[in-house]
Amino acid sequence: MSVELSGGQIVVRCLKDEGVELLFGYPGGAVLHLYDAIFQQDDVQHILVRHEQAATHAADAYARATGKPGVVLVTSGPGATNAVTGIATAYMDSIPLVVISGQVPSAVIGSDAFQEVDMVGITRPCVKHNFLVNNVADIAETMKKAFHVATTGRPGPVVVDIPKDITDPKIKVPYVYPESVNMRSYEPPREGDQRQVQKAVDLLLSAKRPMIYSGGGVVLGEASEELRTFSRQLGYPVTSTLMGLGAFPATDSQFIGMLGMHGTYESNMGMHESDVIIAIGSRFDDRVTGKLADFCPYAKIIHIDIDPASIAKTVKVDVPIVGEVGIVLKQLMAEINVNGSRIDTEALAAWWDQIKEWQSVNCLEYDRESELIKPQYAVEQLYKVTAGNAFITSDVGQHQMYAAQFYPFDEPRRWINSGGLGTMGFGLPAAIGVKLAHPDADVACITGEASIQMCIQELSTAQQYQTPVKIINLNNRYMGMVRQWQEFSYQGRYSHSYLEALPDFVKLAEAYGHVGMRIEKPEDVTPALEEAFAMKDRTVFLDIITDQKENVYPMIEAGKGHHDMRLRVASGTPIDRELA
Amino acid sequence: MRHIISILIENESGALSRVAGLFSARGYNIESLTVAPTDDVTLSRMTLVTRGSDDVIEQIVKQLNKLIDVVKLTDLADVVHVERELMLIKVRTEPSSRAEIKRMADIFRGKVIDVTSNSYMVEMTGSSDKLDAFVAAISTHHIIEIVRTGATGLPRGSGSLIL
Numbered sequence: 251m252s253v254e255l256s257g258g259q260i261v262v263r264c265l266k267d268e269g270v271e272l273l274f275g276y277p278g279g280a281v282l283h284l285y286d287a288i289f290q291q292d293d294v295q296h297i298l299v300r301h302e303q304a305a306t307h308a309a310d311a312y313a314r315a316t317g318k319p320g321v322v323l324v325t326s327g328p329g330a331t332n333a334v335t336g337i338a339t340a341y342m343d344s345i346p347l348v349v350i351s352g353q354v355p356s357a358v359i360g361s362d363a364f365q366e367v368d369m370v371g372i373t374r375p376c377v378k379h380n381f382l383v384n385n386v387a388d389i390a391e392t393m394k395k396a397f398h399v400a401t402t403g404r405p406g407p408v409v410v411d412i413p414k415d416i417t418d419p420k421i422k423v424p425y426v427y428p429e430s431v432n433m434r435s436y437e438p439p440r441e442g443d444q445r446q447v448q449k450a451v452d453l454l455l456s457a458k459r460p461m462i463y464s465g466g467g468v469v470l471g472e473a474s475e476e477l478r479t480f481s482r483q484l485g486y487p488v489t490s491t492l493m494g495l496g497a498f499p500a501t502d503s504q505f506i507g508m509l510g511m512h513g514t515y516e517s518n519m520g521m522h523e524s525d526v527i528i529a530i531g532s533r534f535d536d537r538v539t540g541k542l543a544d545f546c547p548y549a550k551i552i553h554i555d556i557d558p559a560s561i562a563k564t565v566k567v568d569v570p571i572v573g574e575v576g577i578v579l580k581q582l583m584a585e586i587n588v589n590g591s592r593i594d595t596e597a598l599a600a601w602w603d604q605i606k607e608w609q610s611v612n613c614l615e616y617d618r619e620s621e622l623i624k625p626q627y628a629v630e631q632l633y634k635v636t637a638g639n640a641f642i643t644s645d646v647g648q649h650q651m652y653a654a655q656f657y658p659f660d661e662p663r664r665w666i667n668s669g670g671l672g673t674m675g676f677g678l679p680a681a682i683g684v685k686l687a688h689p690d691a692d693v694a695c696i697t698g699e700a701s702i703q704m705c706i707q708e709l710s711t712a713q714q715y716q717t718p719v720k721i722i723n724l725n726n727r728y729m730g731m732v733r734q735w736q737e738f739s740y741q742g743r744y745s746h747s748y749l750e751a752l753p754d755f756v757k758l759a760e761a762y763g764h765v766g767m768r769i770e771k772p773e774d775v776t777p778a779l780e781e782a783f784a785m786k787d788r789t790v791f792l793d794i795i796t797d798q799k800e801n802v803y804p805m806i807e808a809g810k811g812h813h814d815m816r817l818r819v820a821s822g823t824p825i826d827r828e829l830a
Numbered sequence: 831m832r833h834i835i836s837i838l839i840e841n842e843s844g845a846l847s848r849v850a851g852l853f854s855a856r857g858y859n860i861e862s863l864t865v866a867p868t869d870d871v872t873l874s875r876m877t878l879v880t881r882g883s884d885d886v887i888e889q890i891v892k893q894l895n896k897l898i899d900v901v902k903l904t905d906l907a908d909v910v911h912v913e914r915e916l917m918l919i920k921v922r923t924e925p926s927s928r929a930e931i932k933r934m935a936d937i938f939r940g941k942v943i944d945v946t947s948n949s950y951m952v953e954m955t956g957s958s959d960k961l962d963a964f965v966a967a968i969s970t971h972h973i974i975e976i977v978r979t980g981a982t983g984l985p986r987g988s989g990s991l992i993l
């Protein structure tokens with residue numbers, strides 16, 4: 251027995267039946283019928299943001315922190331275009347998102363109607379898939395497909411564009427939410443090819459200088475446990491991309507830090523010298539590989555990925571395995587057990603000795619005697635005060651790299667940042683999304699004075715929904731990351747990277763009803779953090795005035811290889827770059 | 831190398847633009863593209879001719895497969911296949927050149943399908959190479975206009991692209 255519902259009601263019922271708890275959105279003409287349907291129920295809670303970009307970031311971060319899809323509702327035209335940055339952000343990091351956008355009535359589509367934009371056209375290059383709903387009777391099936399596509403295989407955002415007449419309360423049709431979908435053109439892979447698995451195991455066990463290069467796919471595929479067991483079984487060094495942090499515990503002695511542009515010396519040298527690399531849910535991004543011609547010159551490469559297009563896109567691999575990461579890791583472990591342990595323990599011990607030598611360079615060391623607050627110090631203290639248990643969101647810039655380097659994550663889904671698109675403005679709405687998902691957890695947003703201003707209006711959302719997050723503003727009065735590149739590559743011509751006319755962030759926080767603090771001395775950092783986190787029910791904005799000229803090290807500059815890193819030259823003790 | 835990629839794709843609005851958009855966004859080249867519904871009205875069959883190194887073609891095939899609307903595809907260059915393209919070509923004729931143009935069309939198994947006092951329209955099918963050859967052969971005459979469908983093709987024998 252089915253009920254008769256209007257299109258607007260059907261959309262909301264689909265969300266309920268899909269198990270959606272939170273919907274992030276902003277109303278407007280084309281979605282008024284939908285908002286009326288939302289008003290008349292309380293199964294799905296709607297979170298009103300202050301800008302549609304923030305709705306997508308908050309929903310995206312909710313997804314990153316929980317593994318469940320994030321859901322967004324925006325109106326046509328400007329509402330839809332405002333959402334595009336967030337959709338592209340989710341797309342680049344493979345985050346499951348369902349974005350429902352209102353569209354002008356079917357009859358006027360194509361006539362440059364008021365607030366009309368071709369949302370399906372605009373988002374085509376930055377969604378996993380999108381739909382334009384033409385018929386009330388199609389809504390339920392389309393919604394089911396949208397959730398299915400967004401959450402399975404390589405996850406990603408899906409847009410469902412719904413013309414206003416389709417949600418008209420006067421037109422009712424029988425509602426049934428499909429139990430399953432059958433899409434003949436879409437079947438994500440699961441098991442890896444057994445012959446490939448065997449080849450991979452042979453290669454892995456023959457390694458003398460192995461590296462495990464793990465990525466965001468391990469987090470997305472919920473395969474953290476499998477990665478841990480697999481890595482410990484082999485005892486090989488583990489490095490991770492920015493997106494994979496936390497999948498393998500950062501405080502484990504087998505973990506040698508992030509790799510890539512701002513990765514550790516030991517990870518990048520390890521990659522460079524390695525003879526067998528297994529890439530697990532990582533996609534050989536250019537921030538990771540550096541100069542391709544110099545990338546891992548001695549290594550045979552095994553690559554596990556659910557998306558065949560990720561394999562051999564930029565780097566040729568020797569043993570590709572297409573499949574679900576958790577399943578493939580289990581297949582590998584089974585095969586290793588059958589194989590018996592043939593690990594070359596002698597070679598492995600020598601390899602670890604080499605890695606320890608690289609580690610002794612202490613590539614992340616910074617000046618701890620400074621009179622100024624070093625951003626690294628602030629992040630370290632944040633780690634201590636939160637006992638390493640917080641969910642950390644971040645914006646984009648130097649502060650993002652300090653967060654990745656100085657807040658070791660031991661669990662997946664704790665580190666929430668925009669890696670692929672690098673979207674400034676992500677951090678604050680993301681923190682709100684995470685806090686709504688995990689109300690009892692500590693949530694901090696590590697940001698910079700430039701990034702935070704890109705979605706600062708969300709302080710109002712944080713007030714309305716009482717999401718007590720802590721904003722750690724590493725305020726260097728510069729677009730630090732831009733300034734650093736200008737220092738290194740443009741002889742210090744700091745073109746438009748200095749931030750003049752900054753607001754008084756303390757007053758700003760207070761104006762929104764929050765607590766503001768300004769911290770100017772190193773010795774005040776820890777007490778301020780302690781005070782802030784003790785205020786369990788308040789959003790606190792910590793404006794931490796940091797050293798303006800601090801840089802992120804190590805750095806592989808554009809066009810260089812892993813072995814060609816720029817290290818900090820500590821006062822008086824230049825680090826020998828030829829060490830290796 | 832030249833590749834002819836044959837694609838079964840959901841017969842839905844927007845499916846064509848997904849393919850075209852993919853090529854422009856990723857900087858792949860499209861030499862020709864033809865598309866029409868099949869005997870199964872829910873499916874269209876698209877034939878796309880492109881050029882690229884093996885690496886590029888591998889990515890093109892993978893990226894096409896990734897499109898949700900793409901049901902199945904095959905690279906005809908990998909299999910024994912038949913390739914055909916249709917061309918209509920209008921040529922200016924002088925009383926002195928008519929016989930010559932007709933003879934050329936016959937040699938290439940083309941048909942004259944429209945005649946005016948000063949022009950012929952020739953219809954011709956064949957591989958793209960053959961059509962190129964015909965155009966070259968009559969290029970000494972004045973070609974008024976040409977339209978070509980772009981190549982289509984089917985694998986020979988049992989190697990079919992079906993569901």
Ligand SMILES: Cc1cc2nc3c(=O)[nH]c(=O)nc-3n(C[C@H](O)[C@H](O)[C@H](O)COP(=O)(O)OP(=O)(O)OC[C@H]3O[C@@H](n4cnc5c(N)ncnc54)[C@H](O)[C@@H]3O)c2cc1C
Pocket residue numbers: 342343344403404405464465466467468470471472490491492493494508509510511512513530531532533534535537538554555556557560573574575576646647650668669670671672673731
């Ligand atoms: C300022 C700045 C600096 C940066 N510096 C660095 C840096 O130094 N080092 C660094 O690493 N990154 C850095 N990045 C991030 C970088 O741009 C990329 O986002 C990141 O390297 C990509 O991580 P990933 O390879 O793990 O891939 P992701 O983008 O996380 O992609 C995941 C991969 O796993 C696959 N996958 C997904 N689900 C599954 C599954 N279930 N099973 C199997 N496979 C699956 C996907 O198909 C995809 O190929 C930086 C970004 C910014 C903004």
Ligand SMILES: Cc1ncc(C[n+]2csc(CCOP(=O)(O)OP(=O)(O)O)c2C)c(N)n1
Pocket residue numbers: 645646647648649650672673674675697698699700701702724726728729730731732
């Ligand atoms: C929306 C957007 N615009 C521009 C950039 C380029 N960009 C990258 S980092 C950065 C500076 C960030 O400054 P801030 O937030 O103060 O962080 P800091 O680097 O100083 O820690 C800029 C402008 C970007 N990533 N995103």
Ligand SMILES: [Mg+2]
Pocket residue numbers: 647698699700724725726727728729730
């Ligand atoms: Mg800054």
